[in-house]
Amino acid sequence: MSAKTLTQADLASLVGDLVAAGTRVVAPSRTGVGPLQHLDYREIKKADEMTLDAGLPKRSIKELFFPPTEVLFRWKQKKNDFELQEVETKFQKTVVIGARPCDAAAPEIVDRLMNWDYKDELWNGRREATTIVALACDGQDKSCFCTAVGLGPDSTKGADVLLVPVKGGYHAEILTAKGEALVKDFGKRFGEAKSADEAGKFRETARAKVEGNLKVDPKPIRTWLDGHFEDKYWGEIALRCHGCGACASVCPTCHCFDIVDEPEGIYEGARRRNWDTCQTGKFTLHGSGHNPRGTQNMRFRQRVTHKFAIYPRKFEEILCTGCGRCARACPGGMDLLEILSDIGQMAGGAA
Amino acid sequence: MQALQELARKLLTDKTANVVIGWGQGPRGPRPIFVTQPEHADRLIFDTRCVHNLATYLNPRRAHLVPFVKKAVVVKPCDARAVAGLIRETQVKREDVVLIGMRCGGVVRDSDMDGKLTEATVSPRCMDCPDREPKLADHLMGEEASAPPKGKGPDMIAKLDAMSPAERWEFWQKELERCVRCHACREVCPMCFCDRCIADKSMPQWIESSPHPRGNLSWQMTRVMHMAGRCVGCGECTRACPVDIPLGLILRKMTQTVEERFGYRVSDDPTVPAPMGAYRLDDKQEFIL
Numbered sequence: 001m002s003a004k005t006l007t008q009a010d011l012a013s014l015v016g017d018l019v020a021a022g023t024r025v026v027a028p029s030r031t032g033v034g035p036l037q038h039l040d041y042r043e044i045k046k047a048d049e050m051t052l053d054a055g056l057p058k059r060s061i062k063e064l065f066f067p068p069t070e071v072l073f074r075w076k077q078k079k080n081d082f083e084l085q086e087v088e089t090k091f092q093k094t095v096v097i098g099a100r101p102c103d104a105a106a107p108e109i110v111d112r113l114m115n116w117d118y119k120d121e122l123w124n125g126r127r128e129a130t131t132i133v134a135l136a137c138d139g140q141d142k143s144c145f146c147t148a149v150g151l152g153p154d155s156t157k158g159a160d161v162l163l164v165p166v167k168g169g170y171h172a173e174i175l176t177a178k179g180e181a182l183v184k185d186f187g188k189r190f191g192e193a194k195s196a197d198e199a200g201k202f203r204e205t206a207r208a209k210v211e212g213n214l215k216v217d218p219k220p221i222r223t224w225l226d227g228h229f230e231d232k233y234w235g236e237i238a239l240r241c242h243g244c245g246a247c248a249s250v251c252p253t254c255h256c257f258d259i260v261d262e263p264e265g266i267y268e269g270a271r272r273r274n275w276d277t278c279q280t281g282k283f284t285l286h287g288s289g290h291n292p293r294g295t296q297n298m299r300f301r302q303r304v305t306h307k308f309a310i311y312p313r314k315f316e317e318i319l320c321t322g323c324g325r326c327a328r329a330c331p332g333g334m335d336l337l338e339i340l341s342d343i344g345q346m347a348g349g350a351a
Numbered sequence: 352m353q354a355l356q357e358l359a360r361k362l363l364t365d366k367t368a369n370v371v372i373g374w375g376q377g378p379r380g381p382r383p384i385f386v387t388q389p390e391h392a393d394r395l396i397f398d399t400r401c402v403h404n405l406a407t408y409l410n411p412r413r414a415h416l417v418p419f420v421k422k423a424v425v426v427k428p429c430d431a432r433a434v435a436g437l438i439r440e441t442q443v444k445r446e447d448v449v450l451i452g453m454r455c456g457g458v459v460r461d462s463d464m465d466g467k468l469t470e471a472t473v474s475p476r477c478m479d480c481p482d483r484e485p486k487l488a489d490h491l492m493g494e495e496a497s498a499p500p501k502g503k504g505p506d507m508i509a510k511l512d513a514m515s516p517a518e519r520w521e522f523w524q525k526e527l528e529r530c531v532r533c534h535a536c537r538e539v540c541p542m543c544f545c546d547r548c549i550a551d552k553s554m555p556q557w558i559e560s561s562p563h564p565r566g567n568l569s570w571q572m573t574r575v576m577h578m579a580g581r582c583v584g585c586g587e588c589t590r591a592c593p594v595d596i597p598l599g600l601i602l603r604k605m606t607q608t609v610e611e612r613f614g615y616r617v618s619d620d621p622t623v624p625a626p627m628g629a630y631r632l633d634d635k636q637e638f639i640l
Contacts, residue, residue, distance in 0.1 A: 036526075038595055059593075068532070069561040069566075143378070143379065236385075238415065239383075239415065240382060240383040240384070242407070242535070242538040243538055244591060245534070245538075246533055246535040246591060246592075249533040249535070249593045250593045260559075274532070274560060274562060275532070275562070280538075282551055295414050295415040296413070296415045297415050328379070331535065331590055331591035332382065332383060332403070333377045333381075333382025333403075338377075
C-alpha cells in the first residue's frame with residue numbers, strides 16, 4: 001500500500017481527465033432545490049456536479065452494481081420456437097468518487113453471495129469495471145454504527161483508494177491494483193504524500209465520534225440469534241413496523257430480488273430482475289395461501305437474523321455496514337441500533 | 352401531557368382498551384409506541400414532532416395488531432379523518448376504538464427535527480389544513496392551537512398547473528424515475544387496506560412490478576386514482592418514500608379536483624359518504640358525451 005496527496009484542484013481535474021478518457025464517473029451529487037432536493041450517487045460530467053460535503057447520499061451505492069430493475073435476457077417468439085437474446089455483461093469503465101466507507105464495503109460483502117454457487121455475470125461485470133475511490137467521513141449523525149460491525153468511518157474495506165480529508169485536499173491511500181492503475185494512468189494529478197499525521201488525526205476523531213453511538217460485540221449477538229429463534233423478544237419486535245421495506249431499499253447490502261417476465265409487445269418480452277424485500281408478506285407467501293412468515297414480527301426477525309447470523313454463518317461476513325440508513329428511512333421509527341443494543345445485552349447476560 | 356398519560360392509565364386499568372397507541376420518545380425523536388401496561392402510560396408524549404398518522408395501525412391488514420381487539424389511539428385532526436375513512440368504509444367499528452383527540456396547530460416535517468414550528472420547518476401537509484381539533488374523538492386534549500405557519504416557497508401545485516403538458520410530463524418522469532417500487536407509500540397509508548393490492552396481482556399482471564418508467568407511472572397513477580375522495584391528506588406517503596418523491600403533490604392535486612367536481616372535502620365525519628360511495632343525481636356528467 002502506498003500513499004499520495006490529491007489537492008481539491010487536482011481532484012476536480014481528475015474528474016475532467018476521466019470523463020475525457022471515456023470513463024463513467026459517479027459521485028454523490030445534489031440536484032433540485034428546496035423540498036425537491038436529492039443527494040444521490042449519479043453519473044457526473046463535470047467536477048462541480050459533485051457534492052462531497054453533504055454527507056451520506058439517500059440511496060446506497062448498491063444500485064451501481066445491482067440496479068432496481070435489469071433485463072436478464074429478451075425473448076422473441078417465432079411460430080413454435082423461441083429466440084433468446086443475451087444481454088451485455090461487459091460494462092463501461094467506471095470510477096466512483098466519494099463513496100462513503102459504509103457504502104464502499106457493501107459490494108465486497110455481497111460479492112460472497114453473488115459468487116457462491118452461481119457466478120452472477122451482471123454483478124461481476126459491473127464490479128470488474130468499477131474502481132471505488134472512498135472518502136473517509138466524520139460520521140453522519142447518531143444513527144451511524146459502522147464501528148460496531150467491524151468497520152469504521154475510515155474503513156478501507158471494498159475501497160481501491162481511500163481519501164482522507166486534510167487541509168486543501170486529501171491524503172490518498174492506494175489500496176489495490178485497481179487503485180494503483182488509477183494513480184499510474186493519471187499520475188500528474190497525484191502528489192507526494194505529506195499529510196499522513198493530519199489524516200491520522202481526522203480518522204481517530206471520526207472513529208471516536210461514531211464509536212459513541214453503539215458499542216456491541218457482533219459475536220455474542222450471532223450466538224444469541226442462533227439459539228433464540230423463538231425468544232419472546234421477537235413477539236412484539238415489530239409492532240410499529242409498517243412492513244414497507246424502505247429499510248431494504250436504502251440498505252447497501254440487502255440484495256434479495258424477484259424475477260419477472262414482462263411482455264414488450266405481442267411476440268416478444270424480457271425477463272427482468274427487480275429488487276424485493278423480506279419485509280413484505282408477499283415475499284414468502286406460498287401458492288397454497290400459507291405464509292411461513294405470517295406476521296410482521298416474524299419478518300423483522302428474519303431481517304435481523306439474516307444480517308447478523310445466517311449470512312455470517314455462511315460467508316463469515318456480517319451483512320450490514322452500519323450506515324444507519326434503515327433507521328433514518330423508517331417511517332415507523334424502527335431502529336436497528338436499539339435492537340442490536342438490546343440483543344447485545346441479552347447475549348451478554350446469557351454468556 | 353399529564354392528562355394524556357392519566358387517561359391512558361385509566362383506559363388500560365379499567366380494560367376499556369387493551370392497548371393505547373400513541374407517541375413515545377425514540378432514538379430519533381417521537382415514534383409510535385404501544386402501551387399495554389398502565390404503569391407504562393407515562394411513556395406517552397405529544398408535541399409538534401408527532402408526525403406519524405397512527406390511524407394506520409387500525410388498518411385490518413396489520414395482522415400482528417389485530418389480537419389487541421380494543422385499541423385506543425391518539426389522533427391529530429388529520430389522523431381522525433383517516434379513522435373516519437376506515438369507519439366509513441367498514442374496516443373499523445366505531446365501538447372497537449377509543450379515540451384520544453389532540454388539538455393541533457401543525458407538525459414539523461420529520462420527527463427528528465427540533466420541533467420549533469416555523470415557515471421553514473412546518474410540514475407541507477399542514478399548510479392548508481383547516482382543522483385545529485378532531486371532532487371524531489371520545490376525549491379531547493391539549494391546548495387551543497393557532498393555525499400553522501404558512502410555508503415558504505412557491506405553491507408547487509400552481510407551478511405545475513402553469514406548465515405545459517410536455518413540461519409537466521418531464522417533471523413527473525424525472526421524479527418517478529427514482530421510484531424503486533418498495534411500496535412504502537402503500538404500506539404506511541391508513542386508507543390502503545386492500546387484502547390483495549392490484550399491484551400484487553399477477554394473473555393478469557395489471558401493473559408491471561418493475562421499477563422502470565412505465566411500471567412506476569402506472570403504479571403511482573393507479574394509487575392516486577384509488578385515493579380519489581379518500582385521501583385524508585396526512586402526507587405519510589411522502590414522508591415514508593425512501594427516495595423522496597413528492598407524492599403529496601399528486602394527491603393534493605387530486606384532492607383539489609375532487610373538491611371542484613364533487614364539492615367534497617374529506618372530513619372526520621364518518622356518516623358523510625364519499626363521492627365514490629354515493630349516488631347523486633346532480634353529479635356532473637358532461638364528460639360522458
